[in-house]
Amino acid sequence: MTNHKPVNQKAWWLVLPVILCVAFSAVLPLMTVVNYSVQDIISPQRRVFVGTEWFVMVMRDTELHLALWRQIQFSLAVLLIEIPLGIALALSMPAAGWRASVVLVIVALSLLIPWNVVGTIWQIFGRSDIGLLGHTLLKLGVDYSYTGNPQHAWWTVLIMDVWHWTPLVALLAYAGLRSIPDAYYQAARIDGASQWAVFRYIQLPKMRGVLMIAVLLRFMDSFMIYTEPFVLTGGGPGNATTFLSQYLTTKAVGQFDLGPAAAFSLIYFFIILLFCFVLYNWMQSLGTSDKEQGHA
């Protein structure tokens, strides 16, 4: 009678189709990208192995640094606005009954819109001739132009993203809030805790799990954002709203510089992976004692 290995080998057979799909659609293309990143594709027939030359070149590219910096600013701004706003929204949503269902549907509406349509909506919305926002601002005396003024373009892109994605944070936070047993609120009332104390000591700690998911999702999505700003501003005016993914696409598709583009894709991938890893571990360490709580 010695140590036993898991007995059920059949499970591997069931997973095989998924493995093939993922291999075909993700792993092989990824390998292709790695392949391109170390070669100079002069023409489809002529390829020269250049090793890490593209990586070095990409890392030295000042345009890239600027795009990266813009991207970091954008993602940070998105997180700083959307997370608290989403939580605030979730706190004000009704907890139960038909009202809750109605509000949930209304809140989720912006999540259902295709992303390029979002860009188009805000494009029109912001125009001073036919857009409600643009026209109102014009009437109020504000010289608003998201095509001409870089500051205005930034704000518009940011607010568009907030409008689009805050409901996701709100829904996640709402789910987290619903899982808090009533007794905690009752105990807090009895302890004479203020609303702020209830939020800080009961609601926020108990939402830790869902907030972590919200932060990770919003970070990843905002760091990879492409469609909405592209449709809205095309990256302009100038380079004001050219974020990383757009820069990458221009390089790869527009200029057909496959080598550097591939190298950059890999760097892009690792940056996101690194950020997420650090974020995840940090948030996990904040909540190590949560496991004990759930036991009772």
Next chain:
Amino acid sequence: MQLSLEAITKSVGRSVHLYPMSLSPVPGAVTVLLGATQAGKTSLMRVMAGLDTASSGGVLVDGQDVTRQSVRMRNVAMVYQQFVNYPSMTVAQNIASPLRLRGERDIDTRVRALAARLHIEPFLDRLPAELSGGQQQRVALARALAKQAPLMLLDEPLVNLDYKLREELREELTHLFASGDATVVYATTEPGEALLLGGHTAVMDAGELLQYGPTAEVFHRPQSLRVARAFSDPPMNLMAARRNAQGGVRVADSVDWPLDLPAQADDGFVLGIRAGGLRARALPGDVAIASRVELAEIAGSDTFVHVSSDVGELVAQLVGVHKFELGARLTLHLNPDHLFVFDARGPLVRAPQGVR
């Protein structure tokens, strides 16, 4: 069916859930797994059922090695403490599910018969969510009985029910178990429940199996201090003692009692007596313990008196209702022959003489 666990261990990562243990529950009878939470009862049941594979050791059914057999192949029925039923099926469909899976006939009559046995006939067309906790657990029990498996595992099935409901259902369970011939393994944290269920008891503590035997025997003859601690409600009174010059013992460095100790025993001991062994009135052969009442709890027809005395803090269970003033003097009596004597390191050295 004879289930045998031989030198089973279970570790997850670096934490050991079960230390090496061997257990062969008596076939066709009830075996109670008694222990505090986290003692390993659920881990052991999962190994018995085949839900978890033991890290080492073997599980045998009627002599055949089933250690690597998945739970689906084994014929086991399990009842959980959380009233687990299929939420979208009616009560009748729930009870019928194991029968349907086996393609049996006469399902309707058998479902009705089982529902009648468990007093849930009026609810056959309802969904489990519409029933009370006790009724949901009865549905789970009926489903387990429908399977007619030779091994039935119950993991603290009554713990989420009201006290009185627990009593009633426990009565019914003992009748149900007695009328069937399945081997039943029942996990609980309450010593009282083990005594009421009878059968055999396996006492567990911190992942170890401490003792297995007929329930009354394990209760009256715990093999070690740990077993005595785990299998006593209220907790056993324990007093440190040493051998004294007069051939008896000096208890807690203060009083001397006559007590026959076996010659090879060590110098330091722990004496134990259950709350029921302390009396207010003296009987021949008793020693007296002067004490002061700290607390008196009346529980129906018994009074639990917490006292502080020269030999330490004690709890006595006196029959009848007695009122005591706090701080009042009370003399308790016990017969030294009825003491459990444990070696300072744990094992039982001398069992009470002249008692069952």
Next chain:
Amino acid sequence: MALIELDLAHAYVPNPRSDDDYALLPLKMAFRDGGAYALLGPSGCGKTTMLNIISGLLVPSQGTVRFDGRDVTRDSPQRRNIAQVFQFPVIYDTMTVAQNLAFPLRNRKVPEAEIRQRVGRIAEMLELSGQLDHRAAGLSADQKQKISLGRGLVRSDVSAVLFDEPLTVIDPHLKWQLRRKLKQIHHELKLTLIYVTHDQVEALTFADEVVVMSRGRAVQKGAAEDLFERPAHTFVGHFIGSPGMNFLPAQAVRGGVLVNEQPLAFQEDRRLPEGPVKLGIRPEYLRMGQPGDGRSLPARVSRVQDIGTYFLLTCELGGHTLKSRLGAEAAPPSVGDTVHLRLLDAHTCFYRDEQLVEGTA
């Protein structure tokens, strides 16, 4: 500390028509200042509803709640100065034990020095002094319950401490310690304590007076011995005691009763109005009698259980099941034996329409 008076009812619907519409049927009850009370009953009997009305978490649909004569029916729990301990430990897991205990005082802007002193005193009483700087989230369930309790006790002006089945998640051997701790606290601090439970052992050991409830109605309120010796209702007889009271249908006649057509005579001068009654006797008092003593009837032993400190006998008498508790000293009879059970005893009670019938002596 306060005298709590209830004169209320609570219904599920605005215009209740039948008893089923009520969570709490109209009742009038007073809880003495400094007394320990238990609300005992099966689930759904209304005990938690009553507790929540007392604490202020629920407003009764009709009637009033008074603390020391003051009408607090619509006051919040804070204004009533109530402390409540719930079924599962409710602690603030981001804080240490000391911060948890200090929280109610900080919210009331009590000076720091006083906070430290009170927290220290309560921690010592609850044997938590060693863990004051540990994170509350890492402790065991019973320690967390103590913290919950401590948060209630730490306020010097708390009017009552309410417990909602607080020992549910605690291991049996730790329950003893916690119960003892609660009684000590009661003696030391002399607070009004109201405890909700479905476990009659907890209720009887904890409380000076127990209110037995069933389906929204307070069936009997009394001290442990009264509930045990003279249950006013068959429900109380059944619910209190483990196992509960034995009941036998009987016919009251002059000088005694007929059980299964067999005559039994009262020893003392006791008279019952004639007619059908229910004879109730607790297993603890159902002892062996002698054939022909006029008070006992033969029964067949169907089961003998060794419960450690006593034996539990299950007997069949004319189609009825009776349970008897025998002391551990003597050897019990065996299954199949015929024993004579003494049904008429000073402790035997009689019931008509589920209510206790007092026989004139």
